[in-house]
Every structure is written in C-alpha cells, then in structure tokens.
Amino acid sequence: MTFEESASSDRRLEAAVGGILRFGVIAAAAVVALGGAVYLVRHGAQAAALGRFRGEPEDFRTLPGIVRSASALSGRGIIQLGLLLLIATPVARVAFAAVGFALERDRLYAAVALVVLSFLLYGLAGA
Amino acid sequence: MPILEFTILVLSGSLAAGFLGSLTGLGGGVVIVPLLTLGLHVDIRYAIGASLVSVIATSSGAAAAYVREGYTNIRIGMFLEIATTLGAIAGAMLAARAPTGAIAMLFGAALLFSAWMNLRPRVESLEPAQSDRIAAWLRLKGSCPSAGPEGPRQGYGVQRVPAGFALMGLAGVLSGLLGIGSGAMKVLAMDQVMRLPFKVSTTTSNFMIGVTAAASAGVYLSRGYVDPGLTMPVMLGILAGSMLGAKVLVRARVRVLRWVFSAIIVALAVEMIAGALGGRL
Numbered sequence: 001m002t003f004e005e006s007a008s009s010d011r012r013l014e015a016a017v018g019g020i021l022r023f024g025v026i027a028a029a030a031v032v033a034l035g036g037a038v039y040l041v042r043h044g045a046q047a048a049a050l051g052r053f054r055g056e057p058e059d060f061r062t063l064p065g066i067v068r069s070a071s072a073l074s075g076r077g078i079i080q081l082g083l084l085l086l087i088a089t090p091v092a093r094v095a096f097a098a099v100g101f102a103l104e105r106d107r108l109y110a111a112v113a114l115v116v117l118s119f120l121l122y123g124l125a126g127a
Numbered sequence: 128m129p130i131l132e133f134t135i136l137v138l139s140g141s142l143a144a145g146f147l148g149s150l151t152g153l154g155g156g157v158v159i160v161p162l163l164t165l166g167l168h169v170d171i172r173y174a175i176g177a178s179l180v181s182v183i184a185t186s187s188g189a190a191a192a193y194v195r196e197g198y199t200n201i202r203i204g205m206f207l208e209i210a211t212t213l214g215a216i217a218g219a220m221l222a223a224r225a226p227t228g229a230i231a232m233l234f235g236a237a238l239l240f241s242a243w244m245n246l247r248p249r250v251e252s253l254e255p256a257q258s259d260r261i262a263a264w265l266r267l268k269g270s271c272p273s274a275g276p277e278g279p280r281q282g283y284g285v286q287r288v289p290a291g292f293a294l295m296g297l298a299g300v301l302s303g304l305l306g307i308g309s310g311a312m313k314v315l316a317m318d319q320v321m322r323l324p325f326k327v328s329t330t331t332s333n334f335m336i337g338v339t340a341a342a343s344a345g346v347y348l349s350r351g352y353v354d355p356g357l358t359m360p361v362m363l364g365i366l367a368g369s370m371l372g373a374k375v376l377v378r379a380r381v382r383v384l385r386w387v388f389s390a391i392i393v394a395l396a397v398e399m400i401a402g403a404l405g406g407r408l
Contacts, residue, residue, distance in 0.1 A: 055351030
C-alpha cells in the first residue's frame with residue numbers, strides 16, 4: 001500500500017471512529033440526565049454529604065451492582081450506567097480501530113491497538 | 128446544603144469551567160477539582176473521580192469534530208496510547224495509596240504547569256521535520272492541511288519517539304493520579320519533543336485524552352471514588368459548556384480571555400498548595 005492510499009484509508013477510518021465517539025457521548029449524557037432527574041426528585045431535599053470520603057456502596061461501583069440498581073430504577077444506578085456507557089465509548093473506539101487496521105492488513109498497528117485494548121480492559125476490571 | 132441546591136451550584140460551576148476551558152484550550156477539568164474541594168469542601172477523592180469521568184466526555188465530544196477536519200494522526204495517537212494507558216493505570220493505583228495532601232500539592236503544581244504552557248510564546252518551526260529511524264519503522268509520518276481545513280495537505284515527519292513515549296507515560300500517570308486530561312504535557316511531548324505541527328499535536332492529544340482517562344476510570348469506579356450525585360452535574364455541565372465554547376470559539380477574541388483564565392488557574396494552584404500545606408485538603 002502506498003503512503004497516499006494508507007493516508008486516505010486512515011481518514012475514512014477516522015471519520016467512522018468520530019461517529020462512534022459522538023453517538024456514545026450523546027447516549028451516555030442522555031442516560032445520566034435521566035438518572036439525575038430521578039435522583040433529584042427523590043433525594044433533592046436531603047442534605048449533601050461529600051465532605052468526608054466513605055467510598056461508594058457496592059451498588060454503585062461494580063458492574064453487577066450497577067446493573068441491579070439501575071434495573072430497580074434507582075436514580076443513582078441509572079447515572080452510573082450512563083457513566084459506564086461513557087467509559088465504554090473510547091474502549092469501543094480502540095476496538096474498532098483494531099478491526100480497521102486488521103482489515104487494512106496493517107499487522108503492526110492492529111497489534112498496537114490490541115495492546116491498548118488489553119490495558120483498557122485490565123483497567124476496567126478494576127486493575 | 129440540600130442536594131438540589133448543591134447540584135445546581137456544581138452544574139453552573141462546571142458549565143462555566145467547560146465553556147472557558149474549551150475557549151482557551153486549557154480544558155475544563157483542571158479547574159473543577161479546585162472548585163469542588165476549595166469552594167464546596169468536597170473530599171478530593173470524590174472531586175478527582177468526577178473530574179476524570181467528565182474528561183472522557185469532553186475529549187470524545189471534541190475529538191469527533193477535530194477528526195473530520197483531518198488534523199488528527201491516528202497512528203501516532205494509538206501508538207502513544209500504549210504509554211498513556213499504562214501510565215494512567217499506574218497513576219490510579221498510586222492515587223489509592225498517596226495521602227490526599229500530597230495529591231493536592233501535585234495538583235497545584237500541575238495547574239501551574241498548564242497555565243505556563245498555555246501562555247508561553249509559541250515558536251512554530253517552519254521546516255517540517257524528517258522522520259528518524261524508529262519513526263520511519265513505525266510509519267508515524269502523516270500529512271495535515273497547511274492553510275486552513277480546506278487548504279493543500281503538507282507532509283510531516285516525526286522525531287525522538289522514545290523520549291516522546293516516556294513523556295507520554297508520565298502524562299498518563301498524572302492523568303490517572305489527578306483525574307485530569309493532562310493535555311498540556313501531551314502537547315509538550317508531541318509538539319516540542321517529537322516535532323509535530325502544533326495543530327496535529329493539540330488535536331491528537333485531545334483524541335488520546337479520552338482513552339487515557341478511560342484506562343483509570345475503571346479503577347476509580349471500582350474503588351468507589353465516582354459518586355453518582357456529584358459526577359452527574361459535573362459531567363453534564365462540563366460537556367454542555369465545552370460544546371458551547373467550541374461554537375463560540377470561531378468568532379471570540381480569546382487572547383484576553385486566555386490571560387484571565389490562566390490567572391484564575393494560578394490563583395487556584397496557590398490555594399491548592401496552601402490548602403495542602405495547611406492540612407485542609
């Protein structure tokens with residue numbers, strides 16, 4: 001593949017990736033806003049208490065916990081689900097790039113993308 | 128303070144931070160942690176968790192727009208993300224062990240650094256660099272529009288890849304430790320060390336920030352640093368503010384604004400360091 005060909009297919013890949021990013025962010029913001037509305041209606045009158053660090057309960061920090069509390073329509077559970085969606089967006093972007101490079105038969109960069117992806121999944125698993 | 132009032136305060140602060148951050152190119156994340164800790168007495172760990180997640184939103188939102196203009200170099204970004212994601216995970220693990228005073232102190236230093244980076248005169252080299260051997264093997268060279276997004280594309284090479292890679296690892300550690308995008312250090316690595324054109328450095332840095340932050344966000348989430356009630360207004364406010372800022376950017380005169388925002392950042396940095404030394408943070 002010549003440099004010019006590779007540059008133009010890179011740009012097509014980038015445009016597709018840009019679409020994923022925008023969609024992911026908008027979807028995540030919508031879910032977070034929905035959860036925020038539920039949370040404020042239910043808890044808006046309580047006192048805010050974030051001055052001392054206690055750490056979040058399991059319902060809001062593990063995947064099964066978040067899925068459980070979101071499907072029970074907990075406002076905070078829905079917010080966390082939206083945030084998970086947000087965190088997943090760049091991960092999807094890297095996975096997509098790995099596939100794109102593989103389709104272009106660019107082994108070096110397919111491998112690079114897979115290394116980044118494995119670090120991301122390791123981080124997502126809580127390291 | 129009732130949660131409703133607290134949420135409205137945080138939302139308006141984040142909106143302003145996101146707006147000014149995107150107008151001046153400093154990013155909104157850097158001011159949100161001082162605002163929350165100094166202004167609203169939120170524990171710094173919750174503040175960093177909320178900021179880190181919001182960084183993903185602004186980076187991904189802005190990157191989508193830049194990518195279309197054709198400045199972003201996806202190979203350089205992907206290659207350097209090996210360093211930033213690894214650094215970010217290390218930084219997030221370090222954050223769990225480091226005392227909050229030390230984190231606040233380092234945060235103050237990072238604020239000063241980003242203000243200095245933003246104000247220093249920019250010397251754009253006229254000659255595009257030639258790729259050195261490692262850069263050639265990695266096929267890092269690219270091309271970008273030379274005169275406006277519609278202009279003819281000009282090729283550029285890449286130099287000093289190992290040094291740039293190492294600096295990117297450090298940028299990742301800071302991002303994971305402080306919950307910021309550390310765009311200033313990423314731009315330094317690409318623009319000054321690897322000799323990339325400035326616009327390629329800033330847009331590729333922005334592209335990488337979201338992936339870097341995502342690497343440590345999982346660690347923060349599972350450690351219970353991401354409070355939904357706090358992160359909701361921070362993320363929505365910064366996202367809306369930065370989208371608004373990007374719209375206004377085309378016709379705004381940012382020179383004065385950049386000085387004002389940098390002055391605010393320096394003041395916040397001094398407050399953070401003083402708070403850390405006084406044992407309040």
